[in-house]
Amino acid sequence: MSDANDADRRKFLIDGIRVAGVVSAGVLGGFLAGRRGQAGETRWQIDPDKCVGCGNCATHCVLDESAVKCVQCFDMCGFCNRCTGYYTLDGLDSRDTAAEDLLCPTEAIIRTFVEGKAGQNFYEYTIDTNACIGCAMCVKGCALMNGSLYLQVMHDRCVNCNECAIAIACPSDAFVNPTSEKPYRLKRVAEGVIRQKAGKKDTAAQLLIDQVQSSE
Amino acid sequence: MNNLFRSCLALVLVAMPIGMVSAEGVPDLMFPVPEFANHPIPTASVPHTEGEVPAVWDIAILLVALCLASYFTLVSRSRKSQLALTIACLLWFGFWRQGCVCPVGATQNVALAIADPSYVVPVTAVAFFILPLIFTLFFGRTFCASVCPLGAMQELIAVRTVAVPRWLDHSLGLLAYVYLGAAVIFAATKTGFIVCRWDPFIPFFRLGGNTDMLVFGGSILAIGLVVGRPYCRYLCPYGAILRLLSCFSKWRLSIPGDTCVNCQLCEDVCPYGAIHPPTVKQTPESRKRGKRQFALAVFAAPVVIASFWWVGSTLAVPLAMWHPESRLAEQVRLEETGEATESTDASDAFRGSGMALEELYASAISRRGEFTYLGGLLGVWIGIVVGFKLIHISARRQRDDYQADRAGCVSCGRCYWYCPVEKVRLGLITDISEVLPDGKTLVPLSAVRKS
Amino acid sequence: MNSLITFRSILHTAIVAGVFSVLVLILLLVDGASRLNKVPMEASQFVELRKQFVEEPNNVELRQQIQVMDLALRQEYFREQHFTVIGSYLLIGGIVLTLIFGKWATILRRKLPKPKPKLPGPDSDELLSHTGLRAVVLLIVALIGTSWAMNATYKSSLPTSIEELASLNATSNQTLEDAKIEEALALPDLPTPEEWQHSWPNFRGPQGTGISMHASIPTTWDGSSGDGILWKAPVPLPGVNSPIVWRDHVFLSGATDKERAVFCFDALTGDIQWRADIKPDPLVVVAEVKTTDDTGYAAPTMATDGRLVFAMFGDGLLVAVDFQGKERWRQSLGIPQRNSYGHASSLVTHQGAVIVQYDHGTPDDELSKLMSFDGATGNPNWETVRSTPASWSSPIVTTSNESAQIITCCDPWVIAYSPKDGKEIWRVNCLERAEVGPSPVYSDDVVYVCNDTAVLAAIRCDGTGDVTDTHVVWTVEDGLPDTCSPLVSKDFVMTVASYGALFCFDKKDGGDPIWEEDLGADFISSPSLVGDHVYLFGRDGSASIYMPTADECQRVGEAELGEDCVTCPAFQDGRIIIRGVEHLFCIGKTESESS
Known part of the structure; x- marks a missing residue:
C-alpha cells in the first residue's frame, strides 16, 4: 500500500517537473524568439575602418583557404603608378612588375594600364579572388595612400561559424555581425561615394549598396 | 632615399587617423580618383551568399529528425532505422551544414541572449536549443541517439568499447557540468563561445581547422574507438542538460521487467555502461x-x-x-x-x-x-x-530487474538489437534459446521473483 | 558472385580500406608538419633574398633567383592546399569504406556477447558508493588544484578597484597637466605690439609697408671692400626670399630641388646658429615642381609670430620651426598646378595664425586658395577658394582698423578678407589681365595697389561687397612696377617702374607724378623707408638713398653691395640686413665709427 503511494507520489513529482520543464522551455523559446523581432540571421564580416591588416585572416580561418579576401574599391583608388599596395616600398622606384618588387605573395593583384594623362600614367588594380589568400599585405600597403584595398569576409566561402576563429584572433575587434540580407561592409569614405553613384542609376553601385550594411 | 621615403610614409600613416578624426566625416583622399576619357570607374562587387538554408527549413528538418528518432527508439524499436537516421543526420547537420548550428553551441547563444538583450540571437539557435529539450522531457535522449552530428560521429566509431567502471564514469561525468557552467558564464559575458572553440568534430566536418582543434578532435576520436562516446559522456555541456531532463521524461527506452529473461546480454553490449543489473541484497x-x-x-x-x-x-x-x-x-x-x-x-x-x-x-x-x-x-x-x-x-536503491540508466542512456538501441525477447517479438527467431550463449538460464525474471 | 562476397573478401576490403586511410592520414600529417609558413612570401629564405636584393638592386642573378623562388613558393603553397583537400576527401572516403565493410564483416560473423558469470560479492552499486565517493573527492581536489594553478599562473598588473584606478589617473592627469604647462612654456604668449613694431617679422616689415621705425641707418657702405659692413656670411642654399629678424635672430630659407632648409643667423655676429633641414614630402614628386630661376624652390619670405618661424617652399610645403631649429609641424599644400614662374607669395602671420595666399590655378578650377593655419599646431583654421589665376603678390594684414583685414591682390581683384573666418569683406576690380607681383600697401585706411599693365590705385578699406565704383579714391597709369611693391610715406606714394625709374605721387589725390627720377638700374627689390630716406637696392647690388620732397628727389647716398641682390632689406636699430645672391650682409656703423 505504502509502496503504491510512494510510486504515485513519485510519478506526480516527475510529471510536475516535466510539465514545468516543458512550460519554461517553451516560455524561454517564445520570449527569445519574440524579442528577436524581425531582425534577420547574422553573418560575420570585417569592419574595414577598424581593420589593421595584421594578416591573421589568412592564417586563422577554419577553412584552409581563408574566407577572407581583399576587395578593391575603385571609387577610392587613385589608379596610381607608384602603388604602395602593389609594390614593396623598396620596389616602388624601380617599378618592375616582377616578383622582387611586388607585395602580393600570390600575385593576386592584376595591374592594367588605363590611360596616360598630364604626364602621369594611370593603372587599374583588380583582385584575382581565386589567388587572393587574405594576407592583407596590400591592404597595409594601400593604407599608406588612399586605402582603397580592404578585406571582406566572402560569403560564398564563409561557413558562418557560431564563433568565428578569426574574430577571436582579431587584434582590433574588427569583426561585426551584419544581417544576412546585407552581409558586406564598405569603408565609410567609400560608402558615401558609392551611394552617390547608386543615386545616379548605376546598377553595379546599387547592387553593392544592396549588399552592404551601413556602418552607422 | 628609400629610407627617407619609408620613414615619411610611416609618419603619414601615424598622422592619418588623427587627420581623419579632425576632418569630421569624410576625409579627403590622398590621391583623387582620376577621371578617364573612355574608361568608367568600375564598382567593386562581392559574391552572393551561397548555400544558405532558410531558418524555417533548418528547424523543420530538425523537428522531423527528432520525431523520427523518437519513433524509431520507442515505437518501432529498430536499430537499423536509427543507424540510417544517424548517418543521414551526420551527413546533413555535420558535413553539409558543416556543424553550425548545433544545439551544443546554441546553448551559448541562448545564454548570451538572456544576459544581453541587445544581442540578436538567431532563431535557429533558439529552436535548436529548445526542441531537443522538449523532446527529451517526453521521449528521453533520442536527440543524442541519432540527431546530434557530434553524437553520430562517436556512435559510428564505437566499434570495440571497453566498459568504464561506474565510479569513474560518474566522477568524470561531473566535468560536463563544470564545462556547462563555464560555457554559460563565458558566453553571457561575451568572453567567447568556448564550446565552439573546442568543438571536436568541426575540423572533420570542414576538412580543416587549426592545430588545437585537430589534435583535440583527433584524440576524442581515438579515445572514442575504445570508450563509447567520450565527448558526450564526459564533456558535452548540452548532454549535461539532457542528462538532467531525461530523468523526468515521460517515456523512454526501457527494459520491460515482465518479459526479461535475465540473459545479461544487454548489460554487456551497452557501450555506455547505462544498463544496470538487479541489485544484490546488502549485508x-x-x-x-x-x-x-x-x-x-x-x-x-x-x-x-x-x-x-x-x-x-x-x-x-x-x-x-x-x-x-x-x-x-x-x-x-x-x-x-x-x-x-x-x-x-x-x-x-x-x-x-x-x-x-x-x-x-x-x-x-x-x-x-x-x-x-x-x-x-x-x-x-x-x-x-x-x-x-x-x-x-x-543513496542505495533497490533494483529488481535490468534497468536502463535514466540519465546515461542515449537510446542508441543496441540493447534491442541483442535482446532475445525483442528478436522473438520481431519474428526473427521462434525461441529465445536460439540466441542465448551456452549455459544461460532461460527463466524470465518475473518467475525468479515469484519464487 | 556469391562466392566473391565472402566474409574473408569483405574483411580484406575493410582492412585494405583501413590501411589506405591510415596511409592517407600519415601523408596528410607529414605534409602538414612540413608545411610552409601560411603566407608563402614569409618563407625565411625568400625574405633573406629580398633583403639582399635591396642592397644590390642591380644584381641580375639575384633578381632571377628571387623570381624563380617566388614562383616555386607560390606553386608549392597552392599545391599544398590542393593536396590537403584531396587528402581529406580520400581520408573520409577511406574511413567510410572501412566502417561500412567492417560493419558488414561483423554482421556476417556476428558474435553474441558472452556475459561473464556473475561473481558473488558486492554489486556495482556498492562499488559506486564506495569507490565513487573517493573518486568524487579526488575530483574535488583536482578542481581546487586547478583553481589554485590558474590563480598562480594569471597575475593581473591592473589596479584592483576603480578607486585605485582613479587615484592612478589623478597622478597621470597631474603629469598630463604638467606636460601641458611645459608645452605652454615652450610656446609663450604672442609678442606685444611694441615688440612687433621693433622687429622685422615678415616680408617688408611689421606692417608689410617697407617702413622701419628705427633711425641712424647708414647711408654708405661698400660690400667689396667691407667698409660699413658689420658682417657678411655665406648662405648655404639659394633662395630669393628676404631675411626676417626677430630679436637677435635672422631667419631665411634656402632650397634646391633636393634640399630645403631654414637657417637662423645670429644678428650680432652673422654666425649660423642652426640649420633645420626640411625633408620634402615623400609623396610629392619633386621633379614635377615647375619653377624658374627667378623664383627657385624657396621664394616666399618666411614669417614669424614671435613663437615659431614659418617657411614655405616651391613644392607647396609649409613648415613651422621653433627658435631652436626643431620642426614643429608641416602641411603639404600640394604642388602648384598652374603657376608659370613658381610659387612666390610670402607668408604673413596674424595673432598666431599663418596666412598663406596660394594662387596656382585658373579662375574656374578652385585651386587658388587663401588659407589660415593655427601657428602653434598647424591645424587648418579656414580656407577660402579664390577664383583667380596664379599670382605672386604677398598678402598683408591691416590692423589699425577696428576689424583687421587681410588684403590680397590677384587678377583682376583686390580682395579683403576677415582673418577670423576667411570671409570676404570687400573687393575691387582694378588689376585686370595682370600677372600680379607687387604687394598691396596699407596706410591711413587706404590701401595702395599697383601693377604693370594695370593701374596704381588707392582704395578705401571701409567698404563691403564689390566696391569698384565707390571706394577707389584715385587711379593713375604712370610709373607702374611689375615686381616692386609701392612705398607709401606720410605724403607721397612712390613706385619703382619696371624700366628703372622712381615715381612720386601725391598721396591724397594721385594725379600726375610730382616728379620722376631715372635710376639707371634694374630693380626686383622693393623700396624701403627709414625716417625720410628711401632705400633702393638695384639688381646689380648698387644701392641708392633718396630723400623725397614735394618738389624734387634728392640723392643723399650711394653704396655698393658687391653682389647681385633681388631681396628686400630688413632693418634693425642702426643696421640693415640684406641678402645678396650668395651672402647675407649686415650693414651698420662699426663701434669705432659710431663713437
Whole structure:
C-alpha cells in the first residue's frame, strides 16, 4: 500500500517537473524568439575602418583557404603608378612588375594600364579572388595612400561559424555581425561615394549598396 | 632615399587617423580618383551568399529528425532505422551544414541572449536549443541517439568499447557540468563561445581547422574507438542538460521487467555502461555503513557548495583573462609600466584607435568585479552538482530487474538489437534459446521473483 | 558472385580500406608538419633574398633567383592546399569504406556477447558508493588544484578597484597637466605690439609697408671692400626670399630641388646658429615642381609670430620651426598646378595664425586658395577658394582698423578678407589681365595697389561687397612696377617702374607724378623707408638713398653691395640686413665709427 503511494507520489513529482520543464522551455523559446523581432540571421564580416591588416585572416580561418579576401574599391583608388599596395616600398622606384618588387605573395593583384594623362600614367588594380589568400599585405600597403584595398569576409566561402576563429584572433575587434540580407561592409569614405553613384542609376553601385550594411 | 621615403610614409600613416578624426566625416583622399576619357570607374562587387538554408527549413528538418528518432527508439524499436537516421543526420547537420548550428553551441547563444538583450540571437539557435529539450522531457535522449552530428560521429566509431567502471564514469561525468557552467558564464559575458572553440568534430566536418582543434578532435576520436562516446559522456555541456531532463521524461527506452529473461546480454553490449543489473541484497553491515555515508554526504554537501563558492570567487583574475579586452588591458598596462618591451598587434591597434587608456582599464576592472560574482556563481553551481553527486552515489536503491540508466542512456538501441525477447517479438527467431550463449538460464525474471 | 562476397573478401576490403586511410592520414600529417609558413612570401629564405636584393638592386642573378623562388613558393603553397583537400576527401572516403565493410564483416560473423558469470560479492552499486565517493573527492581536489594553478599562473598588473584606478589617473592627469604647462612654456604668449613694431617679422616689415621705425641707418657702405659692413656670411642654399629678424635672430630659407632648409643667423655676429633641414614630402614628386630661376624652390619670405618661424617652399610645403631649429609641424599644400614662374607669395602671420595666399590655378578650377593655419599646431583654421589665376603678390594684414583685414591682390581683384573666418569683406576690380607681383600697401585706411599693365590705385578699406565704383579714391597709369611693391610715406606714394625709374605721387589725390627720377638700374627689390630716406637696392647690388620732397628727389647716398641682390632689406636699430645672391650682409656703423 505504502509502496503504491510512494510510486504515485513519485510519478506526480516527475510529471510536475516535466510539465514545468516543458512550460519554461517553451516560455524561454517564445520570449527569445519574440524579442528577436524581425531582425534577420547574422553573418560575420570585417569592419574595414577598424581593420589593421595584421594578416591573421589568412592564417586563422577554419577553412584552409581563408574566407577572407581583399576587395578593391575603385571609387577610392587613385589608379596610381607608384602603388604602395602593389609594390614593396623598396620596389616602388624601380617599378618592375616582377616578383622582387611586388607585395602580393600570390600575385593576386592584376595591374592594367588605363590611360596616360598630364604626364602621369594611370593603372587599374583588380583582385584575382581565386589567388587572393587574405594576407592583407596590400591592404597595409594601400593604407599608406588612399586605402582603397580592404578585406571582406566572402560569403560564398564563409561557413558562418557560431564563433568565428578569426574574430577571436582579431587584434582590433574588427569583426561585426551584419544581417544576412546585407552581409558586406564598405569603408565609410567609400560608402558615401558609392551611394552617390547608386543615386545616379548605376546598377553595379546599387547592387553593392544592396549588399552592404551601413556602418552607422 | 628609400629610407627617407619609408620613414615619411610611416609618419603619414601615424598622422592619418588623427587627420581623419579632425576632418569630421569624410576625409579627403590622398590621391583623387582620376577621371578617364573612355574608361568608367568600375564598382567593386562581392559574391552572393551561397548555400544558405532558410531558418524555417533548418528547424523543420530538425523537428522531423527528432520525431523520427523518437519513433524509431520507442515505437518501432529498430536499430537499423536509427543507424540510417544517424548517418543521414551526420551527413546533413555535420558535413553539409558543416556543424553550425548545433544545439551544443546554441546553448551559448541562448545564454548570451538572456544576459544581453541587445544581442540578436538567431532563431535557429533558439529552436535548436529548445526542441531537443522538449523532446527529451517526453521521449528521453533520442536527440543524442541519432540527431546530434557530434553524437553520430562517436556512435559510428564505437566499434570495440571497453566498459568504464561506474565510479569513474560518474566522477568524470561531473566535468560536463563544470564545462556547462563555464560555457554559460563565458558566453553571457561575451568572453567567447568556448564550446565552439573546442568543438571536436568541426575540423572533420570542414576538412580543416587549426592545430588545437585537430589534435583535440583527433584524440576524442581515438579515445572514442575504445570508450563509447567520450565527448558526450564526459564533456558535452548540452548532454549535461539532457542528462538532467531525461530523468523526468515521460517515456523512454526501457527494459520491460515482465518479459526479461535475465540473459545479461544487454548489460554487456551497452557501450555506455547505462544498463544496470538487479541489485544484490546488502549485508546488514554494509547497509549500516551505507546509511552512515549517506548522512555524511548530506552534511558534507552544504560545506562543499560553500567552499566551491569561495574558491570560485577567488578566480576573478584568471577567468576575466579569457576575455580579449581584459588581456588587452593587461598587455597595455604592462607596456605602460615598461614590463613588456614589445607591443602586440592588439595593443598597437588599440593605440591607433584613439580610445582612452583609462576607459580600457576601467572596463577591465569592472569586468573583473563581474567575474568575482560570476566565478562565485560558477563555484556554487559546481558545488551543487558535486554535492548532489555525493548524496546520489551514497543513496542505495533497490533494483529488481535490468534497468536502463535514466540519465546515461542515449537510446542508441543496441540493447534491442541483442535482446532475445525483442528478436522473438520481431519474428526473427521462434525461441529465445536460439540466441542465448551456452549455459544461460532461460527463466524470465518475473518467475525468479515469484519464487 | 556469391562466392566473391565472402566474409574473408569483405574483411580484406575493410582492412585494405583501413590501411589506405591510415596511409592517407600519415601523408596528410607529414605534409602538414612540413608545411610552409601560411603566407608563402614569409618563407625565411625568400625574405633573406629580398633583403639582399635591396642592397644590390642591380644584381641580375639575384633578381632571377628571387623570381624563380617566388614562383616555386607560390606553386608549392597552392599545391599544398590542393593536396590537403584531396587528402581529406580520400581520408573520409577511406574511413567510410572501412566502417561500412567492417560493419558488414561483423554482421556476417556476428558474435553474441558472452556475459561473464556473475561473481558473488558486492554489486556495482556498492562499488559506486564506495569507490565513487573517493573518486568524487579526488575530483574535488583536482578542481581546487586547478583553481589554485590558474590563480598562480594569471597575475593581473591592473589596479584592483576603480578607486585605485582613479587615484592612478589623478597622478597621470597631474603629469598630463604638467606636460601641458611645459608645452605652454615652450610656446609663450604672442609678442606685444611694441615688440612687433621693433622687429622685422615678415616680408617688408611689421606692417608689410617697407617702413622701419628705427633711425641712424647708414647711408654708405661698400660690400667689396667691407667698409660699413658689420658682417657678411655665406648662405648655404639659394633662395630669393628676404631675411626676417626677430630679436637677435635672422631667419631665411634656402632650397634646391633636393634640399630645403631654414637657417637662423645670429644678428650680432652673422654666425649660423642652426640649420633645420626640411625633408620634402615623400609623396610629392619633386621633379614635377615647375619653377624658374627667378623664383627657385624657396621664394616666399618666411614669417614669424614671435613663437615659431614659418617657411614655405616651391613644392607647396609649409613648415613651422621653433627658435631652436626643431620642426614643429608641416602641411603639404600640394604642388602648384598652374603657376608659370613658381610659387612666390610670402607668408604673413596674424595673432598666431599663418596666412598663406596660394594662387596656382585658373579662375574656374578652385585651386587658388587663401588659407589660415593655427601657428602653434598647424591645424587648418579656414580656407577660402579664390577664383583667380596664379599670382605672386604677398598678402598683408591691416590692423589699425577696428576689424583687421587681410588684403590680397590677384587678377583682376583686390580682395579683403576677415582673418577670423576667411570671409570676404570687400573687393575691387582694378588689376585686370595682370600677372600680379607687387604687394598691396596699407596706410591711413587706404590701401595702395599697383601693377604693370594695370593701374596704381588707392582704395578705401571701409567698404563691403564689390566696391569698384565707390571706394577707389584715385587711379593713375604712370610709373607702374611689375615686381616692386609701392612705398607709401606720410605724403607721397612712390613706385619703382619696371624700366628703372622712381615715381612720386601725391598721396591724397594721385594725379600726375610730382616728379620722376631715372635710376639707371634694374630693380626686383622693393623700396624701403627709414625716417625720410628711401632705400633702393638695384639688381646689380648698387644701392641708392633718396630723400623725397614735394618738389624734387634728392640723392643723399650711394653704396655698393658687391653682389647681385633681388631681396628686400630688413632693418634693425642702426643696421640693415640684406641678402645678396650668395651672402647675407649686415650693414651698420662699426663701434669705432659710431663713437
